[in-house]
Amino acid sequence: MTAALQRGVAGFLARYEGLRDRLPGDPRPRAEAADAFRRAGLPGATSGRREEAWKYTSLRPVADATFQQPVAHPAGDSRLLARLPPLEAPRIVFVDGEFRPELSALPASLDFARFADRAEYGRLARADSEPLVALNTMLAEDGALLSVPDGVDAGLLLLVSVATDRAACHPRHLIHLARGARLSLLELSFGDGSYLHNPVLEVVVGDDAALTHVRLQNEAPTAFHLSTVYAEIGERGEYDSFGLNLGGRIVRTEAHVRLAGIKGIAHLNGAQLLGGTQHADFTTVVKHDAPSCTSRQTVKNVLAGRSQGVFQGRIEVARVAQKTDGYQMNQALLLSPDAEVDTKPELEIFADDVKCSHGATVGELDADQLFYLRSRGIPDDEARSMLVRAFLADALDAVTDQAVRGVLEHAVEGWWERQAA
């Protein structure tokens, strides 16, 4: 196969045209997605067109980048595995969007299938309204279809995505937890060079089921990470998610969570630690579509260098969703005069018997706290770093699994070392 250079919306469409007969699954959703993508383009890349959902993030750099497809994988790239955290857990590994059985260790307690073998698009992600979902639906070649049976506790599972220079991968993952099932999923994304990672992940949490979903985004500094999660939570179901954005040049992690059954719970916590010229956008939409559900969200931004951090969070409460309890907190710490934060927490409420609140703060390190440490002989640099770590530790508290939390803390340490270097 010859490697072809591709660029912009036309490049992605050309890739689709070239591949369409070989892509797995029903071709109709792909054709519709291609139409939608052709109409919508990449947000921010078409001049003169502005979309409210993409007010603070432009994908023009993605449109301007060139990708090469397919990328030949050198043998023995199992050295990538050296970068995996030392966790005793089954893992499913994708390299440039393709499942790699020789690098994976399949779990015993759940059903796994490849999207390449059994293409299922799911029914939650909307290609007609989300350009990135359209792009993914059009080009998805592989992904993980995971299903945890009734009442089974599947324990911890790693979903790993590694990418290499010039790759553009659009994995499609589907996770289904049947009634009373449990799973702790740790998603890791990293790689080398300039590439695009555009996963779409659909999650269905059945009645009384619980999914812990922790995502560590530690892509290469020149990479694009654009991920979309759609989750639907059943009665008394629980979706507990935490996203840590450390890497990438342009990052958007978007999550749409729908509380569909009575007494469901959704946590959408996260933290972004950015430096250099990084741009990361943490966007969430929580839909309360059933009574007595709870949603909680704390997202923290630490912004150094010339980085830009974006938080957009919307809580929608439908008329039927009485007794909703929604809470949202967004805090940003600006460490540099060139950093920027943009925050848009939204409440959209159609039910009267609800308790919804949100808060947002933006500022620098507290002068009193800094003075306290300095007056005890701690040098300025060290005092500042202590305070930032404390600010972040607060966010990481939301991750209760100690082993998983250890992985995140380790990654944060790595970020500090890179900043110091």
Add this chain to the structure above:
Amino acid sequence: MSAATQTLDTVQSVTQSGYKWGWETEIEMDLAPKGLNEDIIRLISSRKEEPAWLLEWRLKAFAGWQQMTEPHWARVEHAPIDYQDLHYYAAPKRKPGPKSLDEVDPELLRTYEKLGIPLKERAILAGVDPASIEGGSQVAVDAVFDSVSVATTFRETLKKAGVIFCPISEAVRDHPELVQQYLGTVVPTSDNFFAALNSAVFTDGSFVYVPKGVRCPMELSTYFRINARSTGQFERTLIIADAGAYVSYLEGCTAPMRDENQLHAAVVELVTHDDAQIKYSTVQNWYPGDAEGRGGIYNFVTKRGACRGARSKISWTQVETGSAITWKYPSCVLHGDDSVGEFYSVAVTNNRQQADTGTKMVHIGKRTKSTIVSKGISAGRSNNTYRGLVRVLPQAAGARNHTQCDSLLIGDCCGAHTVPYIESRNPTAKVEHEATTSKIADDQMFYCRQRGLTEEDAVNLIVNGFCKEVLKELPMEFAVEAQKLLAVSLEGSVG
């Protein structure tokens, strides 16, 4: 109006209790033909005897407007507006500026009576010697009856202080240098669709200039009225407080009941120089439409203040209870170091009303401060949105903002939305935002009912408490009226 009322339906129209201020005054109108084109603009300009530069400015705005499309980002829905189906000029046939009571149209006096303008002010309007009513708090009224100001009072007292307070068309004639210097500098003609429309066709409004170091000796107030059938009103207000000056401006509105939707696209520009202060208060009570949302005013207003000088301050206070649709974001651009912007708002929506309102605070100067307090109350089938922006530019070291927006829902068919935007580009800036949404708690109701209050009185009491932080910012004259308005607006929303 819907005759069928379900016992459980919490929606009751304000009109079912009768819109208190709904009537129409029969005064002969001088109407320009319907439609909007350059000729109409030339007609307006010539009727107003305007200088050439203003006509050119209008035509430029009109050319810009034709290139623009109506904005649709606000959470409001309405039938398309046919801009060619409106009269853009309506003037009472009387000559402006009555000299005595006899010259004032008795119909107009009765209008003021129904409006509830206090007797004292009616007397002023009717030409009673101001000396005889001294001692009380003085309020100057520049009454805008449809498009042409027909009575201006207290002119002399203000003149002594050096304050210019007159209809803007008069200011164009008598103080062209001031108008030309400031008009459109805060809200440029190209600012937005409705501001451009206003710039092209504005027919009247108020002009205030408070010279250096002068504290305006009285509260200034204008009663805006929309009166003739299917005329839009395009008010233009320009208030300038020179260095060290202070002025408090009050604006209140009521309108007659009618079927056709009426468009109102006003522009208000405020400018403060060093150490100057403007306090702008609004009570807006235009016809909100009937229980099914028919009729009612479309209120698409652009209000913006520029704190140009150091240590200057602009404070917006608004109580919004009327209009079918309110689309309004009184804003402050804080250029001057240590300047202060404030926004206090109560927005009440009932039946099918829609309000999308909030503020923008743009921090440019060092140590600039802004405070936003917004209280939204939704009842019936209404939708109430707070939309606000706090932007801190890189040079705004030490900027500070605190925002609090609370929503109260009455009934389960309404919506309350909060859309704040926070953009900070300076690490020394501190921005805080908090928002809550709740309903009237059962225990609060129980407590009041148990002490013998009717359900309606209990709701009024609780709502007034909820809005207290904002109401206390209003000048005395308005605070009382505002509390009454809240009660009237929420009539029939419980039970």
